[in-house]
Amino acid sequence: MTEEQSRRAPRATEPGSVDERLPFAHMLLLAWQHALVMYAGVIVVPIVVGTTLGLSAAELAGLVSTDLVLAGIGTLLQALGLWKFGIRMPLVVGAASSGIVPMVLIGQSRGLPTVYGSLLVAGVIWVLVAPYFSRLLRLFPAVVTGTVIVLIGLTLIPVGVRLIAGSDPGDPGYGRLSHLALAGFTLAAMVVFRRLFRGLIGQLAILLALVLGAIVGWSTGIGSLAHIGAGPIVGLMRPMHFGALQFHVPSILLFLVIVFVLMVEGAGQGLAVGEVVGKPAGPDDIARLLRVDGLMTALSGMFNGFVYTTFGQNIGLIALTKVRSRYPVAIVGVILLVLGIVQPVGRVAAAIPEPVIGAAAVLTFGALTVSGIQILARVDFDRSGNALIVMLALGIGLIPAYAPRFYQHLPTTAEVVFHSGVATGTVLAVVLNLVFRARRRDPGDAWTAAD
Numbered sequence: 001m002t003e004e005q006s007r008r009a010p011r012a013t014e015p016g017s018v019d020e021r022l023p024f025a026h027m028l029l030l031a032w033q034h035a036l037v038m039y040a041g042v043i044v045v046p047i048v049v050g051t052t053l054g055l056s057a058a059e060l061a062g063l064v065s066t067d068l069v070l071a072g073i074g075t076l077l078q079a080l081g082l083w084k085f086g087i088r089m090p091l092v093v094g095a096a097s098s099g100i101v102p103m104v105l106i107g108q109s110r111g112l113p114t115v116y117g118s119l120l121v122a123g124v125i126w127v128l129v130a131p132y133f134s135r136l137l138r139l140f141p142a143v144v145t146g147t148v149i150v151l152i153g154l155t156l157i158p159v160g161v162r163l164i165a166g167s168d169p170g171d172p173g174y175g176r177l178s179h180l181a182l183a184g185f186t187l188a189a190m191v192v193f194r195r196l197f198r199g200l201i202g203q204l205a206i207l208l209a210l211v212l213g214a215i216v217g218w219s220t221g222i223g224s225l226a227h228i229g230a231g232p233i234v235g236l237m238r239p240m241h242f243g244a245l246q247f248h249v250p251s252i253l254l255f256l257v258i259v260f261v262l263m264v265e266g267a268g269q270g271l272a273v274g275e276v277v278g279k280p281a282g283p284d285d286i287a288r289l290l291r292v293d294g295l296m297t298a299l300s301g302m303f304n305g306f307v308y309t310t311f312g313q314n315i316g317l318i319a320l321t322k323v324r325s326r327y328p329v330a331i332v333g334v335i336l337l338v339l340g341i342v343q344p345v346g347r348v349a350a351a352i353p354e355p356v357i358g359a360a361a362v363l364t365f366g367a368l369t370v371s372g373i374q375i376l377a378r379v380d381f382d383r384s385g386n387a388l389i390v391m392l393a394l395g396i397g398l399i400p401a402y403a404p405r406f407y408q409h410l411p412t413t414a415e416v417v418f419h420s421g422v423a424t425g426t427v428l429a430v431v432l433n434l435v436f437r438a439r440r441r442d443p444g445d446a447w448t449a450a451d
Contacts, residue, residue, distance in 0.1 A: 018089055018277050020325040030323055031331035033207035035339075036352065037360050038092050038313040042071050042336070045095035045306050052100075053107045061343070062237035063304065067095050068340030069236065070305045074296040076333030078289065078310060079326045087281065087289040089273050090318055090329035092311045093296060098258055098420050099307030106251045112304075117245035120301025122255040126263070126294025133263050134287035140271055143386050144429045146375030147393045148268040149275065151425045152312045153369030154394070155401045160365060163358030179355040182222055186213035186359035203321040206360050210352065217353035225351050228344055235343055241304050255307070259294075261423040262309045266290050268426050269310045276315055276371050277324040313361070316368030385436030389429055397425020 022030075046063035055063070074093030081088040106115045140148075164183040166174040186209050193205035201208070217223045270289045274281035281289075289310055296308035314332075318324060339345055381387050399406050400421040407418045418424055 016278075016322075016324055018279055018324050018326045021327060022323075022325055027325070027328040027331055029204050029207060030321070030328035031335055033204060033210075033321075034092065034314045034317060034329060034332045035335045036207065036210050036357070037317055037364055038094065038311055038332075039339075039352075039357070042068060042094040045097055045100060049100055049103050049107070049306070052104050053112070059237070059241075061231060062235070062241070065235060065340045065343065066237050066304050067306060068336050070296050070299060070303065070308065071095065072333045072336030072338075072340060073299075074292050074308055074310075074333075075336060076330055077292045077295075079330035079333060081288065084288055085291045085295060087270055087273075087285050087292075087310075088326060089270075089277060089279065089281070089285075090314065090324065090326045091269065091273055091289070092314050092329060092332055093292065093308055094311045094313075095306035096258070096262055096309040098261055098309075099255075102251075102254045102258055103306065106248075106254065110246070110248060110251060112242040113240075113244060113246040114248050114251050116240070116242065116301045116304065117247040118251040118255045118301075119305070119307065120245060120298050121247065121252045122259050122307075123294045123296070123298025123301065125256065126259050126297060127291050128294075130263075130290035130294060131283075131287040133290060134267070134283040134285075137267070137271070137281075137283050137286060139430045139434065140267070141433065142375055143379045143389055144393075144426075144433050145268075145271050145275065146372050146379060147390050147429045148422070148426050149272045149372030149375060150369055151372075151394055151397045152268060152272060152422055153316065153365050153367075153372060154398055155421050156312065156316075156365040156368070157362055158401050160358045160361030163354040163361060165358075178220065178222060179353075182213060182217050182220070182353060183355040183359040183362075185216060186210070186356050187363065189213060190360070190363060203323055206317065206320070206363065210356055210360055213356035213359065214352045217356055218351075222355065223351055223353035225348070228348055228351065231343055233344060234341055236341060237304050239302050239304070245301060258307055259297075261420045262293060262307065263290055264423045264426050265420065266293055266310050268422065269312045269315070272312060272368070272371070273315050273318070275375055276319050312368065313364065316364035316366065316371070319371045320364060320367040385432065389432045389436070392432060393425040393429035396428055397421045400424075 043064050046067045047060065050060035050063045071092070071094045075091075077086040078091045078093055079088070080086060103115050106118065164179055166179075168174060189209035189212050190205050193208050194202055197205070214223070218225060266289055267286050270281040270286045274285070293309050296305070300306055300308065314329065376390065379386055398421055400419055407415050410418065
């Protein structure tokens with residue numbers, strides 16, 4: 001049997017595997033937990049891009065709906081797989097924040113038709129080069145993989161913090177006590193549910209705490225359900241809403257820089273989820289993952305979407321709940337589709353107070369960080385260079401997360417590249433690992449992982 005045939009053959013569904021089929025009600029509840037944790041990260045990109053470009057409220061709502069639909073399709077592909085697309089692991093897809101800068105720059109200077117023409121070309125190239133990029137996995141031994149996973153977790157934690165306290169420290173409402181208290185209450189509820197209950201209830205601790213925190217927030221004036229009935233019930237923006245696609249080589253090249261950054265990040269996400277679910281990802285797995293990101297980005301050119309990438313938000317949730325099955329995440333894809341098409345449902349999810357979502361984010365991203373630390377615990381730090389690889393990759397990779405304007409005086413293209421701390425740290429870890437491996441004199445050890 002060929003490798004491809006083996007992949008298509010029915011797999012065992014033993015408890016704890018990525019192919020385990022849980023009771024539907026169980027999977028549905030787990031899926032809502034995943035969806036609510038990553039929802040804010042999905043919709044923030046269309047909101048920022050649409051607002052910055054001065055689009056109307058109706059167009060902004062249309063961008064959010066389109067984004068949710070494309071994210072849902074991408075998530076379904078990653079979880080279930082179709083032909084050569086999808087890693088068949090519990091991973092979600094969403095709009096990449098690193099795509100904001102080129103979309104805004106090109107949108108302001110040349111218009112959205114050029115943005116979407118560039119996305120179409122960049123997405124097609126992404127799909128075509130995915131199998132070649134995936135062959136670089138030998139450059140990701142445990143010391144690199146563990147560092148990347150820790151870096152992803154530590155980079156994402158400030159996202160949760162900003163949801164709780166606010167994004168502008170100069171705002172008089174930044175860090176208001178009511179928001180901190182609501183986040184603290186939500187975290188405490190998660191701990192209580194996790195400590196007191198076993199089985200399904202224990203696995204749903206975050207979802208239960210989110211619901212309870214939302215109710216408390218709404219009842220105390222944080223967040224509101226007043227606008228749920230406003231706007232259409234069902235709606236999607238028509239293809240090429242902003243006009244016929246236009247193609248501009250410099251704009252395409254700028255997006256290709258982002259594509260390279262996201263391919264590095266995507267490979268890291270695939271390796272990370274493989275470690276967490278106990279099914280290490282190989283080159284073919286990473287190629288299928290990257291093809292989905294490229295496909296969704298190409299489709300964005302026609303359907304007014306964004307640059308898409310495989311998210312790491314839910315990997316920490318998997319590590320926390322110990323539920324490795326990909327099928328709840330496949331249901332997340334369906335939920336995202338419903339949220340995008342049936343707009344009142346999406347408006348309910350969007351009404352959950354940000355401090356509640358932020359509390360869940362801090363916990364799950366912390367769990368992801370712990371997963372990376374567990375991998376690094378297997379690394380031999382007495383071996384030359386390993387400690388330095390981790391120190392430099394983490395130290396430099398975390399700069400954008402904690403000093404967002406650190407690279408602001410670099411040329412625009414360079415700033416776009418260095419803006420992704422995960423990509424910067426990953427490339428640095430890979431390069432340093434190669435440097436220390438190349439210094440070894442034993443030919444038999446020349447391509448041994450530096451761990």
